[in-house]
Amino acid sequence: MITRTGTVSADYSQIELHLDCDGEEPSAADLGAVENSPGLVNAGDWLTLTTARQYGQVPVEVQVHLGAVPLDPAWDAVHEASMPVGVGATVVGWAGEGDAVEVPVPAAGLHRVRFVVVDGQAGSDWFRDPARDDEQPVERYLLQLWPEPAPRGPHVVATVPWAQYWAFGPDAARLVAALAHVPDPERLVALVDAALVAHPDVAAHLRAGDETYTTGIVRYAQELFRETYAMGVYVEQRADHEGLRRLIRSRA
Known part of the structure; x- marks a missing residue:
């Protein structure tokens, strides 16, 4: 070596x-x-x-x-x-x-x-x-x-929150594209639900009260916000960071 x-x-x-x-x-x-x-x-x-x-x-x-x-x-x-x-x-x-x-x-x-x-x-x-x-x-x-x-x-x-934010990016892009048939703004909830299903370990951490694990699921939402930026449909959600985290916790 x-x-x-x-x-x-x-x-x-x-x-x-x-x-x-x-x-x-x-x-x-x-x-x-x-x-x-x-x-x-x-x-x-x-x-x-x-x-x-x-x-x-x-x-x-x-x-x-x-x-x-x-x-x-x-x-x-x-x-x-x-x-x-x-x-x-x-x-x-x-x-x-x-x-x-x-x-x-x-x-x-x-x-x-x-x-x-x-x-x-x-x-x-x-x-x-x-x-x-x-x-x-x-x-x-x-x-x-x-x-x-x-x-x-x-x-x-990528099993810790900071790493999941980056590592989940490719999966987030694919899932946002796969849910293109879901109308906005309902697609945000559908995306969060699908991301939690894709990462059951993250969902388990959230249900146990470890809120740091919202980070990886936030990455999915940010990909949706990026894809729909020109539409303006998620203007309020993009700015309400704590509201997004509350949504993720509630869906977990």
Whole structure:
């Protein structure tokens, strides 16, 4: 295993993996993403890696392995996919700014890339705590890579609220499209109900009183609001964040 560590600058809840893959950019379909619906990793001229905090310096560890590495069952925020990676790949801050961490693949080619956020929920909660007095992040970011002979479909683990907001994006886009036959504004309730059925673990957490789990279902509603923005049908609901959360809790 070859390891590199460093610190990069997050902003807009993002850092970036620049692949240096000579134009062989992975498509959104390769990564299991839908345009405008990012997961923990999203396609572009580079890959966007979602962070648990909105901004700040974050620790990054890169591991390059000879072969596949098992998932740690303790990880609760993971996104991995197959993609071309070149020998000049780096992890950098948002918009390519600041320091970089080398991704030392020995040869260019198809790799499995796994992005893990460790203690992301704790980091997200800490970042939003107005009483915090230490700018050192409590979460960390791990990137594991190994060569692959052929591409495989993406794999996502997102069992904590902050990660579900991002990881549910592709499913939200598909479900909004599938419910296009339901008239607005009734489609919002139908969408919330269908999202809760699709994620019974989230519904169980909500019924148990853990309101932090509204976050993933909010992602579904926001996709509907985005799709119908020009229609103006959900103007009040878009602005009433607490009302949307009450709706989700009541439907759970």
